[in-house]
Amino acid sequence: MQSHTRKLLTVVTEAVLESTLVKDIERMNAHGYTITDARGKGHRGVRSAGWEANSNIRLEVVCDEETAGAIAAYLQEHYYADYAMILFLSDVEVLRPEKF
Amino acid sequence: MQSHTRKLLTVVTEAVLESTLVKDIERMNAHGYTITDARGKGHRGVRSAGWEANSNIRLEVVCDEETAGAIAAYLQEHYYADYAMILFLSDVEVLRPEKF
Amino acid sequence: MQSHTRKLLTVVTEAVLESTLVKDIERMNAHGYTITDARGKGHRGVRSAGWEANSNIRLEVVCDEETAGAIAAYLQEHYYADYAMILFLSDVEVLRPEKF
Amino acid sequence: MIDPIILFFLLGATAGLLRSELRLPAAVYELVSIVLLLSIGLKGGIELAKQPFMDLLPQMLAVVALGFFLTLAAFPVLRFLGRFKRADAASIAAHYGSVSVGTFAVVIAYLGSRQIEFEAHMPLLLVLLEVPAIIVGIVLARGLSRQTRWKSIAHEVFLGKGIVLLLGGLLIGWIAGPEGLTSIEPLFFDLFKGILALFLLEMGLITATQVGSLRQYGLFLIAFGIGMPLFSALVGTGLGWALGLSIGGTAVLATLAASASYIAVPAAMRISVPEANPTLSLAASLGITFPFNVLLGIPIYHALAVWAHTFARG
Amino acid sequence: MIDPIILFFLLGATAGLLRSELRLPAAVYELVSIVLLLSIGLKGGIELAKQPFMDLLPQMLAVVALGFFLTLAAFPVLRFLGRFKRADAASIAAHYGSVSVGTFAVVIAYLGSRQIEFEAHMPLLLVLLEVPAIIVGIVLARGLSRQTRWKSIAHEVFLGKGIVLLLGGLLIGWIAGPEGLTSIEPLFFDLFKGILALFLLEMGLITATQVGSLRQYGLFLIAFGIGMPLFSALVGTGLGWALGLSIGGTAVLATLAASASYIAVPAAMRISVPEANPTLSLAASLGITFPFNVLLGIPIYHALAVWAHTFARG
Amino acid sequence: MIDPIILFFLLGATAGLLRSELRLPAAVYELVSIVLLLSIGLKGGIELAKQPFMDLLPQMLAVVALGFFLTLAAFPVLRFLGRFKRADAASIAAHYGSVSVGTFAVVIAYLGSRQIEFEAHMPLLLVLLEVPAIIVGIVLARGLSRQTRWKSIAHEVFLGKGIVLLLGGLLIGWIAGPEGLTSIEPLFFDLFKGILALFLLEMGLITATQVGSLRQYGLFLIAFGIGMPLFSALVGTGLGWALGLSIGGTAVLATLAASASYIAVPAAMRISVPEANPTLSLAASLGITFPFNVLLGIPIYHALAVWAHTFARG
Numbered sequence A, B, C: 001m002q003s004h005t006r007k008l009l010t011v012v013t014e015a016v017l018e019s020t021l022v023k024d025i026e027r028m029n030a031h032g033y034t035i036t037d038a039r040g041k042g043h044r045g046v047r048s049a050g051w052e053a054n055s056n057i058r059l060e061v062v063c064d065e066e067t068a069g070a071i072a073a074y075l076q077e078h079y080y081a082d083y084a085m086i087l088f089l090s091d092v093e094v095l096r097p098e099k100f
Numbered sequence D, E, F: 001m002i003d004p005i006i007l008f009f010l011l012g013a014t015a016g017l018l019r020s021e022l023r024l025p026a027a028v029y030e031l032v033s034i035v036l037l038l039s040i041g042l043k044g045g046i047e048l049a050k051q052p053f054m055d056l057l058p059q060m061l062a063v064v065a066l067g068f069f070l071t072l073a074a075f076p077v078l079r080f081l082g083r084f085k086r087a088d089a090a091s092i093a094a095h096y097g098s099v100s101v102g103t104f105a106v107v108i109a110y111l112g113s114r115q116i117e118f119e120a121h122m123p124l125l126l127v128l129l130e131v132p133a134i135i136v137g138i139v140l141a142r143g144l145s146r147q148t149r150w151k152s153i154a155h156e157v158f159l160g161k162g163i164v165l166l167l168g169g170l171l172i173g174w175i176a177g178p179e180g181l182t183s184i185e186p187l188f189f190d191l192f193k194g195i196l197a198l199f200l201l202e203m204g205l206i207t208a209t210q211v212g213s214l215r216q217y218g219l220f221l222i223a224f225g226i227g228m229p230l231f232s233a234l235v236g237t238g239l240g241w242a243l244g245l246s247i248g249g250t251a252v253l254a255t256l257a258a259s260a261s262y263i264a265v266p267a268a269m270r271i272s273v274p275e276a277n278p279t280l281s282l283a284a285s286l287g288i289t290f291p292f293n294v295l296l297g298i299p300i301y302h303a304l305a306v307w308a309h310t311f312a313r314g
């Protein structure tokens, strides 16, 4: 069983951005994404998920390094200034590289 | 404080598989697992978690490299063909290696 | 676009600890955290999230290596003995190091 | 006059097609279905208490046979006319041989608001009709292989949420009887149609998500999704008439036959026939047959029942 | 005598301020708002069926103009007196030019328990008053630039959960009429005030979370959060009187004018004017204006309406 | 005749033991408990309004003493007969010195359906009986150390969800009075037993999950889980009789004494006595005592109350 390295991009941001981000990501050639509901705290204060305006999502994309970098740069440029958002990248091994 | 390297195996798949996967994983000597509800999109289309048949789970197992490889290979062999599923592996440090 | 390495500390533990942990983490200089609801199984048995006493949370903190180590050691010392809890660390790249 | 609960379905479907932000949280959907399943069971149970169980045996057996027959009838059509893979044909056939509780709730509401009586043990037939199709579907896909893990399949089928709540409700209603239940009537009976309205709103939203898959799988699936329930309703009407059911009861049985599962069967097929593509069967069952039955089918099946009874008498 | 639903609000606010563990799951909050929005729509729809639509046109146009006017009136105050950034002033103004469905539900309950009649098409005006402020707010923030993506803004505004459920309820009520809806009354009408009580409990909890931000942004925001609704209520009273509304109807219109959005507008602004700080507008709208209206405002607006009608007659 | 709500509990327990797929989402469980807690509080509050508060003081003090006494009585049994670790014995004792709101709701429903009157301020005693056991439990585990953070414990205890909703309901009922509440009756009073049925369904499912731990911890826990409530019920009956309560009131007080906490105390112990194993106390309280009380205990405690009153009079 051979494994291949890809990037996992994780974004935590405001739930209101969900559909916008999904469109962005698809346009930038990611082959998929996974979303979970989240709450948290950061520079823009507590986001406790008690109601819509106050909820976070946690979005993950597994993709090649280039795509991950491009998406990260795009999100940072377009949303960091105005939205509660963090993102980070890590290395993951996948078994079927053609899926990502 | 000494730390030890283990593998983190992450699986995103259909919620309907939850109890089956849990049995598989336990049989293959993982000492635990963590599950969160998720939604997403991949080769098998949008899974928006609006209702049961359409929901994903995100399952994590921290274990030694061998177990992780074995589980990954088993899942790939048994479920990749028929189910919406991705999996990826990464390196993590744990403090108490005997727990995993 | 330059990237910087940070640590991602992930903790899975009992939901009842949420507010206590959040206070601990903030006191130890983490700049933020993200929480999702979870269920799972470990040495302390099945925690199926059917009701409050039985639910887990999954808490993530991105921070520098020192803070991550300090939080991990603190949690291990104060909660490992009495609570269902695991924690693990991994390396992540962030774009804006000043945020973490 | 159009029933308001149908309007809720249309509202949901329209909102879904227009890609509105409207969405019911999964927990609300589950609450609503749990209450509906229990209500239907309880109502049936109360009535079951009134009649000797033995009298129902012939109807019960007939309905089980109906489930086998409909699945077996659908399979060759799908396999040879539709050119579906064996597993897909078997899985879709199982969906159509089984029943939809949502459709059942709508036909009950339909008859209720027109004050048409029907045999009160219908929920029992609903439960019975859910199961045989699943077994036939698995056998059609797998053959009668030794390897089929019937024990775990039985567990999956009989201990699924739907059957447990329906059967549980039936038993509670049976044991407690009408007086025993007065204290829980406000939740389970008075709110029934309001909760059904919320359920149909959600069903409309879900139905709308199936349109994409339909476009992909084309005309045959649409034709089957309308033709099969019409055929099944004819068989159901005939059987209802033969069993001596009232007009209302015949209409309910025809609707049951015509309805296609979208909860119990998909879950069972996903586990037992995983190579079948769930998108196909759900597109047909949710995208075509459910809205067809709810909007047009039920009045047609009612007319069929009236016609069968008049024809027989005259 | 104080209405019990107000007590639920105070309970929630107290629990929140004392940092109690009490919390309603997000799914419960959504269920409760969905039922409230549908109830309000349905009730309005039933009454709409009784009168020729054309007679309402003048009121509808007047209410749209009111939405434009209130937003435009709030903006300079925020920009020049409050010294807010352009985007922030525009966003807060949009919140106050639009309406709060929760406040509407409370004024309805208030008048209901005092048996004061009001024009039954008020939910229609509610829907109409939600929209113009959003458009004005975006234009104030962005100017009339070509780049503004009006299509996606229109989608955001008209297909948001609130409008879809209110309008959907209105249409269903209109089509089905009072008799058609009897079967769903137990859920949507009988439970209305109980569900409103749960909603206000949650609103109290949410309001309490805004206190921190208020402390940060200070006196001007508090003054605006009380002064603006009083001004808007005066305008609303005047308009209600000029349109020939009853005392109850005038009080409702004044309350609508006085209320500030905390669902539809925040969502729209977050997408269309992202550089506006949402903490500011929510602190004002949820932390000040909602409790002010619910606890003190509504009786004041009612008194205003009585006064306007007496004054006019006398 | 068996009450249908008990049947819902049995349905849940059976489904759980058979490992059915049936599961109520956490949000539904929370909604159901929130409504139950508020209903109980409101009902008590209405009645509280009718009597001078001072008359209740003796009963209130007696009930607080009962909470202290039961916890102190249970501890040595667990520590020396059961050979539990100090922390475990203290924690289990606290569970049994406190009360279960679910059991309270069942005894209320039981008396209600038999039209047996009871003192209407019982919810107030319920609240009072929740707290002392927690304090005793912590002291038993920790000793009277200076380090115990009583401030944060008090916060945990008095601002937990249960107490806030019960007390909040009591206050709202008290202030608003019976007429004030008519508008929210349909949700909080008419649906009470239906919602209790859903709650017991879920409790059955949860109870079933405790069987595994019971097997592990064995006979002593089972004996304690039945013996302790019987003893407590005797004490409660005696106290009820001594305080001059009616037969119904005595039965309620006996049931309160007999019931064991599974919400407030577990949460408090988990934070304040973390070294106590929560599996032990929950297995006893949920796996044994709750079903015992609901299925057998309550009729016994009722018989006890009748017997005490006859015996006393005769």
Ligand SMILES: Nc1ncnc2c1ncn2[C@@H]1O[C@H](COP(=O)(O)O)[C@@H](O)[C@H]1O
Pocket: A012, A013, A038, A039, A040, A041, A042, A043, A044, A045, A046, A047, A056, A083, A084, A085, A086, C030, C031, C032, C033, C034, C035, C060, C061, C062, C063, C099, C100
């Ligand atoms: N250091 C951190 N570690 C983990 N999650 C974080 C961190 N900082 C922020 N977050 C998450 O990202 C969201 C937005 O962050 P911010 O833009 O800093 O407010 C927060 O609500 C948290 O959920």
Ligand SMILES: Nc1ncnc2c1ncn2[C@@H]1O[C@H](COP(=O)(O)O)[C@@H](O)[C@H]1O
Pocket: A030, A031, A032, A033, A034, A035, A060, A061, A062, A063, A099, A100, B012, B013, B038, B039, B040, B041, B042, B043, B044, B045, B046, B047, B056, B083, B084, B085, B086
């Ligand atoms: N590239 C990806 N990155 C993150 N999650 C993915 C990706 N591809 C698929 N997924 C998740 O895995 C599920 C199944 O994937 P698939 O089998 O490709 O449909 C999807 O519903 C997503 O939640």
Ligand SMILES: Nc1ncnc2c1ncn2[C@@H]1O[C@H](COP(=O)(O)O)[C@@H](O)[C@H]1O
Pocket: B030, B031, B032, B033, B034, B035, B060, B061, B062, B063, B099, B100, C012, C013, C038, C039, C040, C041, C042, C043, C044, C045, C046, C047, C056, C083, C084, C085, C086
């Ligand atoms: N090996 C593991 N991999 C992933 N999650 C785990 C593992 N072990 C434990 N967990 C999670 O951590 C929680 C507490 O673990 P424990 O203290 O071992 O009972 C469990 O309920 C699981 O959610």
Ligand code: NA
Pocket: D070, D095, D096, D097, D098, D099, D232, D256, D257, D258, D259, D260, D261
């Ligand atoms: Na069928």
Ligand code: NA
Pocket: E070, E095, E096, E097, E098, E099, E232, E256, E257, E258, E259, E260, E261
């Ligand atoms: Na306004």
Ligand code: NA
Pocket: F070, F095, F096, F097, F098, F099, F232, F256, F257, F258, F259, F260, F261
């Ligand atoms: Na007790």
